[in-house]
Amino acid sequence: MSLILIPFLLAAAATPAELSASKILTGGELRFVLPSEPKTLHPLQVSDESGELIRYLTSGSLVRLNRVSQKIEPELAESWKLGDNGAQITFQLRKGLKYSDGSPFDSADVVFTIQKLLDKTMVSPAAESFRPETGTVEVKALGATTVVVKFPSHVAGVERLFSGLSILSSRSPKKEAVGLGPFVIAESKAGSFLRMTRNSNYWKKDSNGRQLPYLDGIRVEFQRNRDIELLRFQKGELDLVSNLEPEAFEKLKTNPAVTSLDLGTSLDATQLWFNQVPTAPIGAYKKEWFGSQAFRLAISESINRKDMARVVYHGFGVPAAGSISPSNIFWYANELKAQEFQPKAALARLQKEGFRLDGEQLKDKGGNLVEFTIVTNTGNKVRERLAAMIQADLRQMGIKVTVAALDFPSLIERIMRTFNYEACLLGVVNTDLDPSSQMNFWLSSGSSHAWNPNQKTPVTSWEADIDKWMRLQSKEIDPKKRKAAFDKVQVIAALQSPIIYLINKRTLGAASPRVKNLKPAILPPHMVWNIEEIYFAEGAGKVAK
Amino acid sequence: MKLRRIIACLLIGLAVLLLGARWVAPHGYEQQFRDFIAASPTKEFPLGTDALGRDRLARLLYGSRLSLLLAPAAAAVSVFLAALIGGLAAFAGKRWERAILLATDLTLSLPWLFLILTIRGAMPLDVQPEISVLITFLVLGLLGWAGPARVVRAGVKKIIASDFVFQANAMGTPPRRIFFHYILPNVRPLLFAQFWISLPVFILSEANLGAMGLSVSEPMPSWGNLLRELESQTSALEHPLQNWWLLAPIVLLVGVVSLLQVWQQRPKGSL
Numbered sequence: 001m002s003l004i005l006i007p008f009l010l011a012a013a014a015t016p017a018e019l020s021a022s023k024i025l026t027g028g029e030l031r032f033v034l035p036s037e038p039k040t041l042h043p044l045q046v047s048d049e050s051g052e053l054i055r056y057l058t059s060g061s062l063v064r065l066n067r068v069s070q071k072i073e074p075e076l077a078e079s080w081k082l083g084d085n086g087a088q089i090t091f092q093l094r095k096g097l098k099y100s101d102g103s104p105f106d107s108a109d110v111v112f113t114i115q116k117l118l119d120k121t122m123v124s125p126a127a128e129s130f131r132p133e134t135g136t137v138e139v140k141a142l143g144a145t146t147v148v149v150k151f152p153s154h155v156a157g158v159e160r161l162f163s164g165l166s167i168l169s170s171r172s173p174k175k176e177a178v179g180l181g182p183f184v185i186a187e188s189k190a191g192s193f194l195r196m197t198r199n200s201n202y203w204k205k206d207s208n209g210r211q212l213p214y215l216d217g218i219r220v221e222f223q224r225n226r227d228i229e230l231l232r233f234q235k236g237e238l239d240l241v242s243n244l245e246p247e248a249f250e251k252l253k254t255n256p257a258v259t260s261l262d263l264g265t266s267l268d269a270t271q272l273w274f275n276q277v278p279t280a281p282i283g284a285y286k287k288e289w290f291g292s293q294a295f296r297l298a299i300s301e302s303i304n305r306k307d308m309a310r311v312v313y314h315g316f317g318v319p320a321a322g323s324i325s326p327s328n329i330f331w332y333a334n335e336l337k338a339q340e341f342q343p344k345a346a347l348a349r350l351q352k353e354g355f356r357l358d359g360e361q362l363k364d365k366g367g368n369l370v371e372f373t374i375v376t377n378t379g380n381k382v383r384e385r386l387a388a389m390i391q392a393d394l395r396q397m398g399i400k401v402t403v404a405a406l407d408f409p410s411l412i413e414r415i416m417r418t419f420n421y422e423a424c425l426l427g428v429v430n431t432d433l434d435p436s437s438q439m440n441f442w443l444s445s446g447s448s449h450a451w452n453p454n455q456k457t458p459v460t461s462w463e464a465d466i467d468k469w470m471r472l473q474s475k476e477i478d479p480k481k482r483k484a485a486f487d488k489v490q491v492i493a494a495l496q497s498p499i500i501y502l503i504n505k506r507t508l509g510a511a512s513p514r515v516k517n518l519k520p521a522i523l524p525p526h527m528v529w530n531i532e533e534i535y536f537a538e539g540a541g542k543v544a545k
Numbered sequence: 546m547k548l549r550r551i552i553a554c555l556l557i558g559l560a561v562l563l564l565g566a567r568w569v570a571p572h573g574y575e576q577q578f579r580d581f582i583a584a585s586p587t588k589e590f591p592l593g594t595d596a597l598g599r600d601r602l603a604r605l606l607y608g609s610r611l612s613l614l615l616a617p618a619a620a621a622v623s624v625f626l627a628a629l630i631g632g633l634a635a636f637a638g639k640r641w642e643r644a645i646l647l648a649t650d651l652t653l654s655l656p657w658l659f660l661i662l663t664i665r666g667a668m669p670l671d672v673q674p675e676i677s678v679l680i681t682f683l684v685l686g687l688l689g690w691a692g693p694a695r696v697v698r699a700g701v702k703k704i705i706a707s708d709f710v711f712q713a714n715a716m717g718t719p720p721r722r723i724f725f726h727y728i729l730p731n732v733r734p735l736l737f738a739q740f741w742i743s744l745p746v747f748i749l750s751e752a753n754l755g756a757m758g759l760s761v762s763e764p765m766p767s768w769g770n771l772l773r774e775l776e777s778q779t780s781a782l783e784h785p786l787q788n789w790w791l792l793a794p795i796v797l798l799v800g801v802v803s804l805l806q807v808w809q810q811r812p813k814g815s816l
Contacts, residue, residue, distance in 0.1 A: 227776055247596075307579050310579070311579050311582050311596070311597060311598065312596075312597075371671075373670040373671045375670060384763055385596060385597055387763055388575075388577075388597055388763040388764050389577070389597065391575075391763065391764060392575070392577050392764075402670070402671055402673075402674075402762075403762050403763050404670045404671075404672075404762065405762060407662050410662070420670075421670060422670070
């Protein structure tokens with residue numbers, strides 16, 4: 001068994017000096033699989049996971065989020081300074097850098113990129129966080145190596161915005177096809193694979209002055225079937241697999257030829273919520289249940305999260321306490337605890353609200369049977385099992401639950417447009433540590449305010465409170481004050497339970513033992529975020545001098 | 546004949562077993578024993594338990610009951626339609642034949658999965674799993690005629706061109722009599738063959754649709770979702786003897802389909 005736990009891995013991670021002492025091999029092609037082909041390779045327009053990874057590997061940004069320390073680090077900008085009460089950021093750029101085609105990099109490229117991003121004709125998910133609700137963003141170059149970006153008002157954690165922004169070339173005739181990243185796209189076959197080779201103009205060097213990246217190239221294949229991916233990995237045809245399901249991970253753990261990696265509790269959470277949209281086409285008595293804090297809390301108390309973590313996640317999951325995972329070191333509210341399984345307390349709570357058990361069936365005060373349908377997406381074994389466990393737990397309470405698995409477009413249509421659903425079970429992927437990225441989810445006016453989106457004015461007083469604290473944290477500069485404000489949001493959400501958080505799963509992956517210097521992290525791209533430092537131990541390359 | 550009797554007895558025995566699942570299985574198919582997840586066979590759980598600690602024997606019996614009832618029904622619907630449409634194509638002249646062949650090719654080439662997705666999307670959410678699966682099988686049956694219809698058309702045309710039909714025509718036998726007395730008896734084995742070929746296809750279609758949420762939903766079992774479990778049970782395929790209980794659904798599926806195939810074959814010499 002070759003399970004590596006992150007704490008151990010961090011402790012054992014080699015420093016540059018140690019690396020120089022050991023033999024680092026250059027060369028070789030790293031092979032792994034993505035579930036789908038990127039929808040676009042334009043760095044400013046990527047909207048899917050595959051496209052985001054290719055963007056990360058082939059382009060450069062002003063700053064980078066260190067996925068292990070969770071701190072922003074210099075990249076194309078060697079330093080930055082905040083000004084004007086957090087509304088302005090000034091970047092000092094590195095000198096002498098070149099794009100993959102040899103064209104020079106300077107402040108003009110940064111200005112060009114930001115202007116292109118803010119262009120209203122540009123359909124770009126990245127642009128949404130840059131475009132302010134009111135006013136305009138100004139960007140100007142002060143010489144070849146200084147860029148000033150000015151926002152109309154304070155932007156919380158403004159520097160993190162630039163970690164996902166690929167800097168395009170303003171001069172290269174190849175436009176967005178050239179990049180400042182460690183690799184360049186060399187070949188691609190639609191629906192099959194994409195091959196990248198080393199960017200010979202990449203600016204980074206290791207502590208011994210050796211040109212990075214160590215690898216010659218990367219071959220990414222597109223394969224939706226995870227069972228085939230696993231078989232290929234076990235045969236040695238692939239070097240990495242990430243986002244493993246617990247069952248697959250357990251199997252790989254017993255394979256001595258594989259390094260299995262438990263990266264820690266992920267930022268993602270599986271959650272259940274009830275439809276509280278006043279105009280939803282569901283029965284009035286059901287709307288009354290779903291709008292009742294006591295009902296939602298009772299459902300939350302009736303679900304055995306520990307069993308879920310043990311049975312469905314094979315122990316590779318923890319009961320979730322809220323929207324922020326315990327792995328989000330700074331923003332997690334320590335006073336929050338995951339809801340315990342308390343069916344008796346739940347029943348007492350419901351009885352206080354007028355619900356009563358009639359034989360084995362729970363009825364409300366109007367005599368209506370308590371039953372509802374949970375919608376979820378199809379083809380996800382873990383979620384299907386979670387739904388079956390919720391069904392079984394709630395059956396003990398006299399509540400009949402029907403599970404309807406829908407294809408994703410139908411599900412989105414129901415939960416975001418027609419609101420023709422009662423309850424929804426879904427997983428939410430968090431890729432940003434900062435709660436400002438969750439504004440659209442928490443604000444009652446937000447389109448992603450899952451249980452009752454797009455409210456003109458907050459329907460409930462507790463939603464008004466959440467709005468207040470979210471706006472406060474977004475305007476505040478002092479991190480401690482921001483944290484205090486967001487803690488309030490988390491506490492209100494736990495007390496009201498509009499979202500019933502279930503499980504934070506662990507991020508699991510595996511690598512071939514010949515892949516060295518991996519620093520796997522819970523944040524995407526989990527295994528290859530330090531791609532330029534990864535090398536092969538044997539066979540694939542030659543010893544660097 | 547003796548073999549057919551033995552097979553008939555086996556199939557009847559299986560049907561009785563499935564109908565009496567409530568008394569045969571020690572537990573309900575949805576009951577979860579969370580301290581015994583993915584357990585090997587014991588006295589308590591003769592075929593072990595699944596990933597949620599549910600009794601595999603109970604799930605196999607209840608699941609077989611559903612699939613054995615609905616897959617043949619869907620196959621019968623599709624073969625009936627194939628017989629009608631294929632027969633018409635062979636019988637009703639060149640224009641009809643061309644039109645029907647065009648419709649057949651169109652049916653075979655269109656992505657009907659989207660129709661099934663649309664139907665599932667349009668169904669009320671609180672529809673019972675039984676109704677949902679019934680609709681799915683009905684749609685499968687209604688859409689599955691095109692392939693068999695081409696085979697039926699070719700078969701009927703061959704019979705029409707045969708000497709005995711030629712002779713019957715020459716003797717002035719009315720077309721209706723030719724159809725019922727000469728063509729239908731001869732095309733019947735072809736229809737049966739199409740039925741038996743379609744049967745496992747419908748069972749497996751149900752399994753595939755289940756993966757998209759278009760079939761039996763939790764916690765109800767079917768052969769489809771029981772077979773789906775094998776996707777992640779590669780150890781069962783690598784070491785079948787040590788994991789025999791995991792293969793029970795596929796053994797039962799192959800066994801039942803084989804028995805039905807053998808049973809429907811007429812002994813040589815019989816009409």
